Amino acid sequence: MGKxxxxxxxxxxxxxxxxxxxxxxxxxxxxxxxxxxxxQALSAFDEHRIHLLITDIRMPEMTGLELLAxxxxxGHKPVTIVxxxxxxxxxxxxxxxxxxxxxxxxxVQKKKLIDAFEKALKVNESREHEGLIKKVVDSSLVELxxxxxxxDSPIEKAIAYVSENLxxxxxxxxxxxxxxxxxxxxxxxxxxxxxxxxxxxxTRKRIQAAKNLLIQTKIPVSDIAEEVxxxxxxxxxxxxxxxxxxxxxQYRKEHEE
Numbered sequence: 004m005g006k007x008x009x010x011x012x013x014x015x016x017x018x019x020x021x022x023x024x025x026x027x028x029x030x031x032x033x034x035x036x037x038x039x040x041x042x043q044a045l046s047a048f049d050e051h052r053i054h055l056l057i058t059d060i061r062m063p064e065m066t067g068l069e070l071l072a073x074x075x076x077x078g079h080k081p082v083t084i085v086x087x088x089x090x091x092x093x094x095x096x097x098x099x100x101x102x103x104x105x106x107x108x109x110x111v112q113k114k115k116l117i118d119a120f121e122k123a124l125k126v127n128e129s130r131e132h133e134g135l136i137k138k139v140v141d142s143s144l145v146e147l148x149x150x151x152x153x154x155d156s157p158i159e160k161a162i163a164y165v166s167e168n169l170x171x172x173x174x175x176x177x178x179x180x181x182x183x184x185x186x187x188x189x190x191x192x193x194x195x196x197x198x199x200x201x202x203x204x205x206t207r208k209r210i211q212a213a214k215n216l217l218i219q220t221k222i223p224v225s226d227i228a229e230e231v232x233x234x235x236x237x238x239x240x241x242x243x244x245x246x247x248x249x250x251x252x253q254y255r256k257e258h259e260e
Contacts, residue, residue: 005029005032005033005034006033006034006054006055006124006127007033007034007036007051007052007053007054007055008025008033008034008035008036008053008054008055008056008057009036009037009038009044009047009048009051009053009055009056009057009081010022010025010035010036010037010038010057010058011037011038011039011040011041011043011044011056011057011058011059011062011067011070012037012038012039012057012058012059012062012086013039013040013059013062013063014059017059017086017109017111018037018039019037020111021057021086021111021116022035022037024113024116024117025116025120028117028120036051036053040062040063040064040065041062041064041065041066041067041069041070041073042064042065044056044058044070045070045073045074045077048074048077048079048081053079053081054081054082054127055081055082055083055084055120055123055124055127056074056081056082056083056084057083057084057085057086057120058070058071058083058084058085058086059085059086059087060085060086060087060094060098061087061088067085067087067098068094068097068098068101071083071098071101071103072101075101080102082102082104082123082124082126082127082130083098083101083102083103083104083123084103084104084105084106084107084119084120084123085098085103085105085106085107086107086108086109086111087106087107087108087109088108088109094106104119104122104123104126105119105122105123107119140211141207141210141211144204144207144208144211156196157182157183157184157189157192158182158192158193158196158197160181160182161178161179161181161182161189161193161201162197162204164178164181164182165178165204165205165208166208169208169209169212169231169232170229170230170231170232171232172232173205173232175189175190175201175202178201189201205232206242206246207246209231209232209233209242210231210242210243210246210247212230212231213227213228213230213231213239213243213251214247214254216230216231217251217254217255217258218255218258224236224239224240224251224252224255227239227251228240239251
């Protein structure tokens with residue numbers, strides 16, 4: 004199943020009209036759910052992963068803006084399109100504060116709805132991509148990658164060498180010799196420059212590469228272990244769990260979507 008869309012609208016005809024238009028456009032590839040009011044919508048968010056929200060502004064008991072406020076309090080930040088029969092500027096202004104990507108006036112024209120929907124999907128994909136990057140990237144490595152691009156010292160050359168040879172056996176002695184430094188001096192200098200031991204840095208790089216492969220491919224864990232430089236999958240799994248708190252298989256399962 005693709006994206007899950009939730010339409011919150013108290014008027015049955017409008018609710019079904021929006022649902023039908025999106026289902027026809029999506030050609031059955033999306034799950035389109037509906038709710039008659041804010042309380043039903045909140046329950047839907049508790050039970051499902053909602054990618055995109057389309058909500059009316061004026062509804063009995065709970066307005067669309069009140070719904071957005073409650074969702075924000077609960078930690079839900081869906082990409083949202085607001086639909087309303089009222090064109091008052093203060094509604095639109097308040098909707099923008101909640102990150103609404105479009106504000107449509109009733110009666111909603113099908114073309115305008117689909118245009119807004121396509122834009123909202125692109126915003127959703129962009130957010131999910133950014134979220135994926137945050138899940139994979141090791142913050143301890145970010146500044147070092149910048150340093151690698153900005154300078155040309157022996158340590159930056161060592162960092163580049165590790166990146167290019169992650170699949171190979173990487174001993175500190177070999178890398179130190181590659182950048183023409185005594186291994187003992189290299190060890191001290193590396194820690195001074197990066198705040199990481201050489202061994203810790205290599206492990207972090209391998210775990211990060213493994214996380215990318217686990218999320219973006221269906222390659223077996225044993226093959227990923229070899230791809231990121233581990234001779235046995237057993238040792239790879241141990242190191243991965245030490246750094247991430249879960250096994251590679253559990254990590255993949257958690258990020259399947």
